[in-house]
Amino acid sequence: MSGGPLIVQSDKTLLLEVDHPDAQACRMAIAPFAELERSPEHVHTYRLTPLGLWNARAAGHDAESVVDSLIKFSRYPVPHALLVDVADTMDRYGRLQLANDPTHGLVLRGLDKIVLVEVAKSKKLAGMLGARIDDETIVVHPSERGRLKQALLKLGWPAEDLAGYVDGEAHEIDLAEDGWTLRSYQQEAVDGFWAGGSGVVVLPCGAGKTLVGAAAMATAKATTLILVTNTVAGRQWKRELVARTSLTEDEIGEYSGERKEIRPVTIATYQVLTSRRGGAFTHLDLFGARDWGLVIYDEVHLLPAPIFRFTADLQARRRLGLTATLVREDGREGDVFSLIGPKRYDAPWKDIEAQGWIAPAECTEVRVTLTDAERMTYAVTDAEERYRVAATARTKLPVVRALVEKHAGEQTLVIGGYIDQLHELGEYLDAPIVQGSTTNKERERLFDEFRAGTLRTLVISKVGNFSIDLPEAAVAIQVSGTFGSRQEEAQRLGRVLRPKADGRQAHFYTVVSRDTIDTEYAAHRQRFLAEQGYAYTIVDADDVLGPPLPQID
């Protein structure tokens, strides 16, 4: 028994005891091949998945080193069968390679003839493979490069993509590091991405993903297409790029519902790309409008399904995915892996917070007790309406006001999912509302005011979930959400995680109705954050509303 910090489970999860003296070394050793699944306060859970092991193999780790680290750090004997399985799985990656043949173009090369024969017979690959050149090589239609990788991954024989990338149209981009430098983890992320060619960088909200994108552009020095979730997020990117790089406003185009500019750096929204007219996608030309050298996907976990399809055709271009979480509510992580690329960098939120880049946040769940009348209404409501009734209880209003007053003087966001409730809140708190129907111009104005500090409290709807940069928001109060969505909770927490100028504590409040489905959904949402190490404190609404304690000087 080595007494190490790691416990290897039969279901291929790895438990890492974080308080163990060797925990840091162990984390470094297993991070390349195991995926961090949960990181609560004491025991982090990693999982050995085929994807993770292949990622490691792609990064040059071999099975022997993986087995060695497992045995070295394991506290208890590791079952023999598991080690054998790890070695077998890793061995499957790279038996097939996609390569560029000088005469035949794109080919699938089998280092193991039998595997090549096996996959060539598969019906799933029908139509993707061309003529067989010799025992080890089959021609691949260049247009099928992405779909072939997807299909091979499903067959369990992931191909190594060595076919390379086109350089794209060169365009001079430099970082303008005047008075700031790239943080160490941002640099590591860019290096990891560039070495891998394509892939996903996982960084928590507020950890400066935009800068990672900018740095990647500065490395590529080529025309870039940036795909973002919405127009506001796009403007945000533009502002940041102008401030942090040598790019000027004129070099950056916006391709959205309002404007259709194509410039050396073009920022497009998912929405405009996936809009259809008469069943056809009308803005596909954008992908071929220039010879892009780099495509950046912001918030990869929200990437709509059609974009995956377009991406399958973009396999010759470098692709950078940016996200706070690889968890997709639709479970299409495998498509992200095969079409955008393997995960190239990942850092646990708490680690980055410990480095001081993210404001520490205090998460609090405030439980309000519904009035008897409200309880009765809730009790007789149909199942599908129950969450709305519980989440929009009027009892929440005084609690929200109490919270806002408690943090008077700090920038406060009140976030909700139901427009009626937001209007009530807006009236009750006397604060402006940003919702879906708010014009972009109005939004910009409100955000500018909020940023400047003239506006202290802002009520926002779901539109605030993503990519609106509100650097000085120190307090977020969530009154209702989209049922139990985990990533929504993470995104909302991200609103207050940006570093504060004075290093103040950030606060994240969730107001829930006790003994209703609201509590259950809240628990489900919070589980994700608890797994990231953010422990929630639960307080009663009465403690918030209660008379202020007498001040004793």
Add this chain to the structure above:
Amino acid sequence: MATAFADQLRSLSDDALGALIQLRPDLVVPVPSDVSALAVRAQSRGSVARCLDGLDEFTLAVLDAARLSRAEDSALTSVAAILALAPAADPEDVRVAVGRLRARFLLHGPEEALQVVGAVDEVTSPYPAGLGRPADYLDAQAAALCADKAKLRRTVLAAPPGARAVLDRLAAGPPVGTLGSGGSVAEPVRWLIDNHILVPVSDAGRAPRADGELVELPREVGLLLRRDSGPLGALRPFPPAPEGQVRDPKSVDSAGAGQVMEAVRTTESLLEALAVEPAAVLKTGGLGVRDLKRLARAVGLEEPATALLLEVAHAAGLLGESDVAGTGRGVSTSRATGTADEIFLPTGTYDLWRALSTAQRWSALATAWLAMTRQPGLVGQRDDRDRPINALAPDAERAGAPQARREVLAALAGMPPGTAPRADDVLALLAWQAPRRARGREQAHRDALTGAAMLGLTGLGALTSYGRLLESDDDEPGGDPLGTGPGGERLPGASEPVRALDALLPAPVDHVLVQADLSVVVPGPPEPELAAELDVVAELESAGGASVHRVTAASVRRALDVGYAATDLHALFRRRSRTPIPQALTYLIDDAARKHGGLRAGSAGSYVRSDDEALVAEVLADKRLGHAALRRLAPTVLVSPLQLARLLGSLRDAGFAPVAEDSAGAAVLSRPKARRAPSRTPVSARLAEPAGPLLAGPRLAGVVEQIRRGDIATRAARRAPVTVRAANGQSVPGLTSVQAHTQAMAVLQQAVREKARVWVGYVDAHGATLSRLVRPVSLSAGYLRAEDERTETLHTFALHRVTAAVLEE
């Protein structure tokens, strides 16, 4: 010959005789009466075969040499002659082998005049060392060829390549080959036969073959072809050294211990899965394929591994069959087999086993595996009738399986610690150690290796230290190789392998780490008590070296259901947790406890309700209603275990005015109903009726006549002659029953002729004796037909039942 053999035995010292008995223990079961009997038994086929089974390849080769080197006339051989046949081998090795054979009395007599025990030829191949019979025995022309050594060599060298290949194959032994069927002989063989190098034989000392002729390679030719390797072919005086990595014994133990934990854990989850959903016992015995698949899926193992663990659990007594009826209702058997009479369930022993330490549990499994006469590797294969063999089915029974496992473990134990031989090497070694025994048991040996790896007796392919102890432990009753003595019942707790394994296994932990995401991590194998507690209060998420549980609202509710109070749960987590209890858990428990029991359900016989709380209180307070055991559910509702009618009655008796309600709440109105007996005809009505219909005319006359006739008959019956009455039940005085019967026949015949009336005494179907006055009509076919004038019916009497007949006077 037997006498000489017996004399040699007799002349042995006690020690030497003891040594022989030790080498061939079957000679003294049962103890022979004298040395002659011992000698007979030592030369018997059975004992000789058993002795040969235990000999290694080299010793058997030396025995073949002894057989080959026997002089034709005296059938004697000598050590020198044997050595001459094995020029390549170290003479010392050969002498040792001869010593082994002599010690076992397979060879006996002095060194220069050794004799091979006759039974050896009977139980071994007719071709010693794979050589054919001498040419002069087979065929004259072949003998002539062999006599001329130079010509023989020339002929053999002149053989075309195809023929040479045939020769080489036959020379390696066995020296007999089959000709192709259908009469067509391959060209090379034809050449060899034509040149008298091969001799066609129809009967090679065995039954002639119908499908074709045989050819035999004469011994001389065989010896010539073997001139490079020696007359006996390639000799291997020493066992083949296994190739394979040598592992660090520590990592072997570590990997083995990991597998031990895994095996014990999966066995437990298998049995748990069976407890939750028992599997039906098939009509042909065993566990169905679908159930096996289900169980394999449940524990995340391959099916063969699952079958192995099931077999081991069954052998260890942890799994048994039970009547479906015995389990009561509510136990659902798996689909499609719901009609089965028996199901597989964990036994009571399983509960005891669960309370043991991991090492002890493993020991129970490992010893059961060693001893079980089952070959789990057969499960999933097909039997002779091409039917799949099911787990736990009788088809997988193999009596030789324990022996095969012991051989494999002994072979592994014979290697230096940490040696991880390949499976083929182990089989090769076993084939050398006891070729006669290993033949045909390769599958059993491979199974044994698989099982050993699965159960963690081996780790990384090498025998573990505790596996070695178990193996030597198993040898302890070695003084009883026939297995006739009582089985070694050893306490599982005390054995050495358990102690050795205990030191390797992680110590059980008694604490947990509780985290804010409500997961509870046990950083090691939990103590049984802790495991039981966690079983109730949390759901298992991940198992292995450690276990991860998650507390959910449902699991807390379950804990509350089995009697934990919220305070108990708080105390439990405080006591067990090494880390501060997260607030989320505290809230979860409190929330669940607050809601638990918020709704109550129960059963009642009837209820009383009223909108008037005061009235309800009055009813509750009324002492006269004490027997109704009323209980207040709410200010306006009382319940009683009484049936509604009785409660209503009681309430009315007490002066209340209740109204009954039906299940929908509507009032049930009922008038008072007086008690009544079933209706019956009034007596007065019967009295009022006239005394029956008046009889008149012919009907009356008929009645009278009927009465008269009956009267006459009765009187007549009273007058039945004494002989008839007496004959009923007993013989007539002065006559035997036969004479009485004959006489009765005569009377009847006379009566038929004269149409006279006779008294007939007879025995009816119920054995009762009767007498009747009849007028016989006919007498035939064993029956008397007669008419009874009184009742005007025709009777048929079986004659053999007639006891007497007397003419009416």
